[in-house]
Amino acid sequence: MGSETPLFVFGDVHGHLDNLIRHMRYAGLGTSNAQWKGGDAQLWFMGDFTDRGPDGVGVIDYVMRLQKDAAAKGGRVGALFGNHDVGILTARLFPTARTGGPEGTFYSDWFAYGGVSSDLEKLQSHHIEWLQNLPALALVNNRLLMHADAMFYLNYGDTLDQVNATMRELLHSRETKHWDVLLAQAGERLRFDERKAGGVMRASQVLAYFGGRQIIHGHTPIHKLNGEPLQRITRAYTYCEGRAVDVDGGIYEGGAGFVYEAPELAPEPVMDNSAKIVQQNPRG
Numbered sequence: 291m292g293s294e295t296p297l298f299v300f301g302d303v304h305g306h307l308d309n310l311i312r313h314m315r316y317a318g319l320g321t322s323n324a325q326w327k328g329g330d331a332q333l334w335f336m337g338d339f340t341d342r343g344p345d346g347v348g349v350i351d352y353v354m355r356l357q358k359d360a361a362a363k364g365g366r367v368g369a370l371f372g373n374h375d376v377g378i379l380t381a382r383l384f385p386t387a388r389t390g391g392p393e394g395t396f397y398s399d400w401f402a403y404g405g406v407s408s409d410l411e412k413l414q415s416h417h418i419e420w421l422q423n424l425p426a427l428a429l430v431n432n433r434l435l436m437h438a439d440a441m442f443y444l445n446y447g448d449t450l451d452q453v454n455a456t457m458r459e460l461l462h463s464r465e466t467k468h469w470d471v472l473l474a475q476a477g478e479r480l481r482f483d484e485r486k487a488g489g490v491m492r493a494s495q496v497l498a499y500f501g502g503r504q505i506i507h508g509h510t511p512i513h514k515l516n517g518e519p520l521q522r523i524t525r526a527y528t529y530c531e532g533r534a535v536d537v538d539g540g541i542y543e544g545g546a547g548f549v550y551e552a553p554e555l556a557p558e559p560v561m562d563n564s565a566k567i568v569q570q571n572p573r574g
């Protein structure tokens with residue numbers, strides 16, 4: 291045991307409350323009625339609570355209750371917002387406002403991207419307030435937590451606090467143009483893929499601006515990043531020379547999902563692989 295309290299992370303739930311509860315119980319973090327069992331641990335959700343699955347508002351309710359109970363018991367449950375959480379807010383707050391999106395209004399765009407009508411009916415003001423106050427980014431145990439493997443966060447500030455403040459203001463505003471721009475950008479993904487030119491550099495850049503030694507994100511189902519069959523995705527995927535961890539198990543497509551426990555990072559900086567190979571093979 292090190293000095294840090296344990297950090298657990300859960301990826302994009304997309305309305306699959308049964309799956310979430312199963313994993314909370316299996317990991318010993320929560321009961322089926324959202325009682326916290328994680329002690330002083332931290333559990334973070336990477337956003338995208340709603341859409342594409344049967345009970346998005348049920349997921350929000352569960353996470354809100356778990357959060358409250360954890361706080362009362364010395365633990366912590368945190369959550370980021372994802373693009374689908376922004377989407378359902380626009381569908382509720384400005385349904386008929388015009389967008390540059392595929393269907394031309396916030397409601398129809400949200401619906402086209404997997405919005406579920408019953409979620410919109412169940413979404414109450416306390417859910418809306420909760421979503422509007424979620425951060426975009428968090429720094430925990432030297433990990434940078436972000437929903438998307440994307441660069442657009444940098445359009446909202448040079449520091450983590452600045453990005454969170456700018457986006458928080460946006461989520462409380464009625465400037466539909468700004469919401470539209472955010473949603474248009476939020477489809478960005480796969481930017482830390484080391485097989486693409488600049489992938490490692492972009493991850494390093496994001497870490498240099500926002501802090502942390504490693505990025506943990508959701509948003510892009512792992513099988514779409516590493517090409518493995520969805521049925522084999524049962525754990526987090528560390529890539530980008532150790533700079534990034536994808537925790538999106540593709541639950542909405544039928545993936546098993548998982549709780550990721552982030553191990554304590556070694557004190558030295560992440561080593562680049564080429565240096566290791568040179569050390570292991572002296573003189574070739």
Ligand SMILES: [Mn+2]
Nearest residue numbers: 338372373509
């Ligand atoms: Mn997403």
